[in-house]
Amino acid sequence: MMNVKMRNWLIGAGTPVLLLTAWWLSSENSTDPFFPPLRTILVRFQELWLFEHFQSDVLVSLGNLFLGFAIAAAAGVGIGCATALVPTVRWMVDPLIHFLRGIPPVALVPIFISLIGFGTEMRVASIALAALFPTMIATVDGIRSVSNDLMDVARVYRLSRRERLLNVLLPAATPQIFSGLQVSLQVAFIVMIASEMLGSSQGIGAMTLLAQQSFMTADMWAGILLLGVIGFLVNVLFGLLKHRVLSWYIGSRRMARAA
Amino acid sequence: MSIRQLATLSPRPRKSSMAQQPETRISTTTPRLDVAHLAKSYGSGEKAHKVIEDLTFTVDAGEIVCIVGPSGVGKTTLLKCLAGLHPASSGRASIDGRAISGPPAEMALVFQDYNRSLMPWLTVRKNLILPLRHLRLPASELKERCDSALAAVGLSHAGNQYPWQLSGGMQQRVAIARALAYRPEILIMDEPFASVDAQTRFDLEDLCLKIRRDFNMTILVVTHDIDEAVYLADRVVVLGSRPARVLKVVDVDLPVPREQITTRSLPEFARQRTEVLSLIKRPA
Amino acid sequence: MKPSIRPLAFSVLGIVTALVIWQVLAEARVAGNALPSATTVFANLASTLGLGSFWSSLASTIGIALLALALSAVAGIVIGLLVGSFESVRYATLAVLEFLKPVPPIVILPLAVLVLGPTVEMSLFLVVFGCLLPIVMQTVDGVQSTDPVARDTARSYGMGEGEILARVVLPSAMPYIGTALRVAAPAALVVTVVAGLLGGGPGLGQSIYQAQAAGDYAGLYGLVIVLGLLGLLFQGATRVAERRVLHWHESYREVVP
Numbered sequence: 129m130m131n132v133k134m135r136n137w138l139i140g141a142g143t144p145v146l147l148l149t150a151w152w153l154s155s156e157n158s159t160d161p162f163f164p165p166l167r168t169i170l171v172r173f174q175e176l177w178l179f180e181h182f183q184s185d186v187l188v189s190l191g192n193l194f195l196g197f198a199i200a201a202a203a204g205v206g207i208g209c210a211t212a213l214v215p216t217v218r219w220m221v222d223p224l225i226h227f228l229r230g231i232p233p234v235a236l237v238p239i240f241i242s243l244i245g246f247g248t249e250m251r252v253a254s255i256a257l258a259a260l261f262p263t264m265i266a267t268v269d270g271i272r273s274v275s276n277d278l279m280d281v282a283r284v285y286r287l288s289r290r291e292r293l294l295n296v297l298l299p300a301a302t303p304q305i306f307s308g309l310q311v312s313l314q315v316a317f318i319v320m321i322a323s324e325m326l327g328s329s330q331g332i333g334a335m336t337l338l339a340q341q342s343f344m345t346a347d348m349w350a351g352i353l354l355l356g357v358i359g360f361l362v363n364v365l366f367g368l369l370k371h372r373v374l375s376w377y378i379g380s381r382r383m384a385r386a387a
Numbered sequence: 388m389s390i391r392q393l394a395t396l397s398p399r400p401r402k403s404s405m406a407q408q409p410e411t412r413i414s415t416t417t418p419r420l421d422v423a424h425l426a427k428s429y430g431s432g433e434k435a436h437k438v439i440e441d442l443t444f445t446v447d448a449g450e451i452v453c454i455v456g457p458s459g460v461g462k463t464t465l466l467k468c469l470a471g472l473h474p475a476s477s478g479r480a481s482i483d484g485r486a487i488s489g490p491p492a493e494m495a496l497v498f499q500d501y502n503r504s505l506m507p508w509l510t511v512r513k514n515l516i517l518p519l520r521h522l523r524l525p526a527s528e529l530k531e532r533c534d535s536a537l538a539a540v541g542l543s544h545a546g547n548q549y550p551w552q553l554s555g556g557m558q559q560r561v562a563i564a565r566a567l568a569y570r571p572e573i574l575i576m577d578e579p580f581a582s583v584d585a586q587t588r589f590d591l592e593d594l595c596l597k598i599r600r601d602f603n604m605t606i607l608v609v610t611h612d613i614d615e616a617v618y619l620a621d622r623v624v625v626l627g628s629r630p631a632r633v634l635k636v637v638d639v640d641l642p643v644p645r646e647q648i649t650t651r652s653l654p655e656f657a658r659q660r661t662e663v664l665s666l667i668k669r670p671a
Numbered sequence: 672m673k674p675s676i677r678p679l680a681f682s683v684l685g686i687v688t689a690l691v692i693w694q695v696l697a698e699a700r701v702a703g704n705a706l707p708s709a710t711t712v713f714a715n716l717a718s719t720l721g722l723g724s725f726w727s728s729l730a731s732t733i734g735i736a737l738l739a740l741a742l743s744a745v746a747g748i749v750i751g752l753l754v755g756s757f758e759s760v761r762y763a764t765l766a767v768l769e770f771l772k773p774v775p776p777i778v779i780l781p782l783a784v785l786v787l788g789p790t791v792e793m794s795l796f797l798v799v800f801g802c803l804l805p806i807v808m809q810t811v812d813g814v815q816s817t818d819p820v821a822r823d824t825a826r827s828y829g830m831g832e833g834e835i836l837a838r839v840v841l842p843s844a845m846p847y848i849g850t851a852l853r854v855a856a857p858a859a860l861v862v863t864v865v866a867g868l869l870g871g872g873p874g875l876g877q878s879i880y881q882a883q884a885a886g887d888y889a890g891l892y893g894l895v896i897v898l899g900l901l902g903l904l905f906q907g908a909t910r911v912a913e914r915r916v917l918h919w920h921e922s923y924r925e926v927v928p
Contacts, residue, residue: 220682242891284470287518300506376549
């Protein structure tokens with residue numbers, strides 16, 4: 129038993145190492161302009177991002193990402209609550225929401241560029257608006273699926289409106305809200321890159337696209353690597369947060385499955 | 388938990404004057420809970436579905452009344468009307484002469500499904516505190532209320548656990564403790580012991596009797612278990628079905644204190660349960 | 672007013688209100704030329720609908736999205752069955768899949784454009800890159816969820832491994848695959864647009880880029896509206912298709928109250 133576990137661990141940890149080694153060795157003497165040696169990519173990675181462009185580009189990109197995402201999260205939960213709780217609002221905005229959700233988020237970027245130019249405001253606004261919908265729709269679904277039994281309890285014990293929203297509806301909806309937030313975060317990341325690639329001279333996306341257009345392939349690879357790592361890390365961090373906030377949900381689900 | 392331990396639980400201060408003889412029924416001129424010609428139907432016009440037709444009964448202060456009837460008779464609908472969750476279609480339900488129009492402050496309800504009535508994201512203790520928050524009690528009293536309510540249901544050790552970490556019977560005791568910490572004068576329970584095993588059920592029934600004794604509460608229990616109704620109640624309201632109406636109110640004259648083995652083996656117990664059973668089994 | 676009509680009335684009211692606000696803001700020229708009025712946009716859209724170039728862009732967007740989706744589905748299911756059936760393969764691919772899963776295709780867009788140029792192949796490659804992994808991972812989950820009793824039963828009836836895979840494992844993984852495809856279909860459309868908009872691949876994305884670059888704001892808004900409707904269509908169609916194909920599965924059976 130122990131042996132099988134050990135073997136799986138070895139395979140799991142060994143394969144990525146093996147793949148990276150293979151990439152390193154096979155690209156070592158590469159003269160292919162598209163696929164420079166991994167060594168060159170890593171050197172450029174270190175030169176570019178640690179720390180020459182760290183402040184001017186990496187921090188700017190991440191700042192826009194988190195600001196846009198934070199606005200989307202707060203507004204998404206807020207508007208979602210209003211939509212879920214007030215039928216009139218729901219009937220009025222429902223078709224609009226579904227239509228706006230159908231638009232590929234990146235297609236909103238040109239509109240924002242035409243409206244407010246190429247600046248930081250445009251990038252944050254694009255990220256926020258595009259990332260708004262997943263959270264908002266998940267919040268509406270989450271609140272509307274809170275069981276009537278819990279709401280009866282809240283009413284019998286005469287909880288105030290505020291308490292019902294903050295202490296019953298929102299906590300009960302957190303599993304769905306967090307799924308929505310996770311999708312929002314991914315959308316925010318995509319739109320962050322897109323907003324930088326579409327005519328801007330700052331940010332990781334802009335640097336990467338610029339490197340491609342000027343055939344500095346090692347720089348482009350370094351940008352892709354950094355974006356990949358950021359995408360992965362942001363997702364992991366959010367996963368940790370989600371796991372912490374939803375520990376009650378994960379625990380109760382595990383309990384229910386065991387029963 | 389022994390009787391001596393129970394004696395240390397302080398009864399509700401406001402009721403202490405009435406608590407000298409907790410086992411005897413206190414007869415007052417106006418009943419605490421008065422249900423008069425209550426009817427409830429869903430929908431309107433020709434498509435109206437009549438669930439309850441003309442129910443009349445009373446519950447006196449300090450009394451345990453059980454409502455029994457075939458399943459699907461509309462017992463839960465009745466309780467929701469009494470708890471102020473649904474408005475009655477006609478007739479009225481009142482507490483101390485005041486008509487019930489919304490959830491009354493002096494009433495607590497224990498729901499049938501413990502796993503759907505406790506908040507899974509809150510620990511047991513926080514579940515107890517949630518209904519007390521808007522009372523703005525001092526921290527010391529909050530703690531005291533939680534401690535005594537948890538002790539009363541024998542869960543002093545489980546305050547920091549989550550409900551879903553506990554067994555079904557323990558979860559239902561948490562739901563009861565939440566009601567106790569709220570210090571209601573009237574406690575309504577909807578098939579509270581339906582989804583627990585037989586041994587737990589006996590324990591919870593005795594807990595119910597103990598609560599009446601210690602806290603001098605007026606208790607209304609809905610059940611489909613006739614033995615349980617006879618064992619617990621001072622009076623049993625027998626409902627007939629579709630739409631629900633009162634077939635008879637049976638006075639239970641069993642000695643107190645009641646005890647699972649001796650009380651249930653009394654010939655009187657058998658006679659009473661036969662009476663209730665024959666009322667229910669009789670074709671309408 | 673009848674209660675059943677009220678939601679519809681409010682929905683119409685909501686749409687009309689939004690259009691009126693748009694019109695008023697545009698007439699007030701809050702954003703100058705950059706915010707054309709609703710009437711201008713719809714008039715422009717109506718004339719665009721008569722152009723062959725619009726329809727060929729629409730066709731290539733839909734064509735690329737569907738073709739890439741089909742390629743991803745076939746490859747994803749095959750790879751998923753393979754990875755899910757062998758424990759060692761699963762562990763070997765775990766780290767790589769987990770790393771690549773949250774990386775959107777836009778990240779490798781510069782590389783794809785560099786190697787393949789602004790072509791159909793580039794768009795196809797990006798869409799497959801985006802849709803393949805979710806399908807693989809859901810298929811693996813589906814294979815893992817196969818009832819071991821069903822598998823043992825099949826084995827005791829003398830079915831070979833291949834037959835078990837086709838007759839037992841694949842059907843029980845179908846709901847997972849269905850979910851993956853329902854999520855992947857709108858995503859395929861989105862990535863196709865991204866590939867056109869940022870990478871110059873053919874289709875509506877490219878049209879949007881050209882409209883923006885030329886300052887044709889009415890055309891830009893019209894195209895975004897078309898994309899919104901197209902997105903709705905994709906979401907609706909995949910939902911219906913999923914329900915059709917998976918009607919036998921318990922999670923799709925109507926719950927009897």
